[in-house]
Amino acid sequence: MKWYVTLGIAIAAEIFGSSMLKFSDGFTYILPSIGFVIGFGISFYALSVTLKSIPLSMAYAIWSGAGTALTALIGVLIWGEAFNLSSLLGIVLIIGGVVLLNLSESQGKAREDKEVATSSSG
Template sequence: MKGFVMLALAIICEIFGTTMLKLADGFTNLLPSVGVIIGFILAFYFLGLSLKSIPLSLGYGIWAGAGTALTTLIGVIIWREPFNTITFISLFAIILGVILLNSSSAPINEKEPSNV
């Protein structure tokens, strides 16, 4: 459970850092530029902590997928970036990919071979 809390913090920090990246305007605005650095340092720190108890493929997949999807939504809401059918299908594909990756990481309940 702690791993997923750390992963959630990593996602929040990554979204913050990426949002600040837009506001930094090519690193010409000081405060947003500092926000980028702090956001990404914390994102990787928390991601690293989460990977102590979550498999790499699952943790990174969720981090990257959720970060991409939520950052896209922030772009649509805050900066009025276009949201159309392709955007919707792309977000759906990201979410579906994370769900499938998560289900592929679940242990398979196999029956013990019988000794006949």
């Protein structure tokens, strides 16, 4: 499986688990409580599989950033939570941070590849 598929599963399961946590009403309802445990169990397993392919910093940034942004959106759409300019700015900053981490990771990898190619040809 490609890393982005397992990371997508991790993100979706984390969002499901977070939603079930809200539905559980402080773990007073059993089915949503079980859903929370299953959701986070799947999420952490899929994240661990993802870590076989990409660095922890990048995987965790994407997982937590996307999870936070999408969970905030679910809070607005399902739970009627407030959404304002500050919320939007926070989500934009999270996404921007993930993009910057990905760019720095890919630039570092390109430099490493170039160094390996230079040292093996000499």
